[in-house]
Amino acid sequence: MSETKTIKIAVPSTSDQGLKAKATTRFGRCPIFTIVSLNDGEIETVSIIENKASQAMGGAGPLAVQSIANEGVNTIIGGYYGPNAANALKQANIQMFGPLKKENATVAELIDAFLKNELEEINSATSPGHRY
Amino acid sequence: MTYNSLKKESITQNIANRSFPPIIAVTGGKGGTGKTLVATNLAVAFTQSNSRVLLVDCDVENPNTFILLGKSLENKLVSSQPIDIFIPKFNKEKCVKCGICQKGCYRHAILQFPEHYPSLMEHLCSGCQVCQRICPHDAIEAGARQIGTKYFIPNAFENLDLLVGELTPSEALSAFIVENLISQATTPEIMNQYDIIIIDSAPGAHCDVEKILNASDMVISVTEPTPFGEHDLNRILELLRLINKPSYFILNRSNLTNESDFLTKKLSSDITKYLGNIEVDKTIMEDYAKGKPFVQDSRTFPAKNQFLEIFHKIQAIIKPIHDNMPSNLRIKKAD
Numbered sequence: 001m002s003e004t005k006t007i008k009i010a011v012p013s014t015s016d017q018g019l020k021a022k023a024t025t026r027f028g029r030c031p032i033f034t035i036v037s038l039n040d041g042e043i044e045t046v047s048i049i050e051n052k053a054s055q056a057m058g059g060a061g062p063l064a065v066q067s068i069a070n071e072g073v074n075t076i077i078g079g080y081y082g083p084n085a086a087n088a089l090k091q092a093n094i095q096m097f098g099p100l101k102k103e104n105a106t107v108a109e110l111i112d113a114f115l116k117n118e119l120e121e122i123n124s125a126t127s128p129g130h131r132y
Numbered sequence: 133m134t135y136n137s138l139k140k141e142s143i144t145q146n147i148a149n150r151s152f153p154p155i156i157a158v159t160g161g162k163g164g165t166g167k168t169l170v171a172t173n174l175a176v177a178f179t180q181s182n183s184r185v186l187l188v189d190c191d192v193e194n195p196n197t198f199i200l201l202g203k204s205l206e207n208k209l210v211s212s213q214p215i216d217i218f219i220p221k222f223n224k225e226k227c228v229k230c231g232i233c234q235k236g237c238y239r240h241a242i243l244q245f246p247e248h249y250p251s252l253m254e255h256l257c258s259g260c261q262v263c264q265r266i267c268p269h270d271a272i273e274a275g276a277r278q279i280g281t282k283y284f285i286p287n288a289f290e291n292l293d294l295l296v297g298e299l300t301p302s303e304a305l306s307a308f309i310v311e312n313l314i315s316q317a318t319t320p321e322i323m324n325q326y327d328i329i330i331i332d333s334a335p336g337a338h339c340d341v342e343k344i345l346n347a348s349d350m351v352i353s354v355t356e357p358t359p360f361g362e363h364d365l366n367r368i369l370e371l372l373r374l375i376n377k378p379s380y381f382i383l384n385r386s387n388l389t390n391e392s393d394f395l396t397k398k399l400s401s402d403i404t405k406y407l408g409n410i411e412v413d414k415t416i417m418e419d420y421a422k423g424k425p426f427v428q429d430s431r432t433f434p435a436k437n438q439f440l441e442i443f444h445k446i447q448a449i450i451k452p453i454h455d456n457m458p459s460n461l462r463i464k465k466a467d
Binding site: 053056057058059060062063065066069070072084087088091092093 | 234238239240241243244245246248251253255256
């Protein structure tokens with residue numbers, strides 16, 4: 001990566017083990033977001049936030065987007081994004097990247113694939129979504 | 133408390149709480165039992181006994197009363213009006229991007245990203261107006277989003293006006309449409325024009341139906357002698373118990389099975405009384421397919437007589453409400 005600006009990536013994860021945590025393709029209702037800051041292609045910081053939207057009655061996608069946007073995230077590496085989530089991610093100027101075609105990938109493996117430009121950028125919803 | 137005292141109490145409560153005329157709800161739980169058939173023919177039967185009737189079609193997902201009365205919504209005499217819900221409109225001159233509306237939205241329909249103005253995911257918004265009430269800067273104005281339409285068909289039949297609500301397909305807030313129709317039908321200006329209001333309900337025992345039962349003086353359930361009819365009517369009866377409202381039931385297509393007598397006894401209780409049966413009848417089906425109320429059919433056939441018997445019982449039941457009507461609210465019969 002040749003960009004000099006800080007890239008702040010959120011990865012939907014199944015646990016709070018940071019880079020070792022397993023990533024999940026579910027966006028809105030994943031339990032944890034692992035947040036990784038990159039500077040000049042190097043991992044600078046790793047933190048986690050609980051995803052409050054995982055228990056939301058409805059509107060989980062937008063709520064999850066809101067909470068990662070509040071953390072200053074500008075990139076998301078997940079798998080599938082519903083229509084509300086994709087819409088909200090676009091409004092928040094958060095770039096979406098597609099799933100790593102490998103089962104049980106860890107956050108570290110996803111970040112690695114991202115740095116090697118192996119992930120596809122996604123521009124619209126990739127799952128049908130759940131209304132209400 | 134006995135059935136009669138309950139009934140008297142609910143009627144007196146209604147008399148005390150609002151003006152007239154009596155409101156009859158036609159419901160039943162199961163789909164396709166003949167609710168709309170009974171509601172439309174009841175409405176026409178009342179007009180034949182010289183009453184001014186308002187029929188309100190609250191089956192907003194599939195309103196059919198106008199079809200059974202042989203009418204169209206496209207006619208130029210029909211007036212239509214959109215039914216809108218509130219949505220927030222953010223006034224950028226007043227908004228300070230504080231994010232309070234975003235945090236307060238229980239549907240998570242409002243987004244507000246750092247340094248950005250709030251934005252709305254319209255389809256998630258339920259129109260609750262909480263955002264507008266909690267905005268400390270008075271920066272949220274009322275916008276509108278259409279979720280349905282209501283149609284008013286004057287003189288659908290002589291002495292019969294029809295109010296129909298229709299939910300836009302894919303929209304979720306059907307109860308909002310029902311509420312809108314009921315509040316329009318129960319305004320004094322509207323009520324004073326009629327001797328009786330009949331509400332046709334959707335199948336099911338959900339909140340749309342509950343709102344209708346709550347608003348009515350008399351509940352008539354239409355069911356059929358099948359396990360489905362019995363099961364779904366029992367759900368309506370559960371609902372009626374919750375809101376403490378006694379009711380009546382009609383067994384339609386009563387000779388479809390041999391269960392009619394058995395079911396009549398089994399279903400009758402303190403919460404519901406048997407009003408009568410209507411047999412399967414080819415003439416009714418012919419009229420139904422043509423969009424013509426069978427009570428207007430000049431032929432005589434058993435099912436019509438059965439229906440008229442039921443109608444006379446209903447007239448007798450609502451008579452006390454009419455008799456209690458303040459005289460200044462009574463309708464002056466047309467010459």
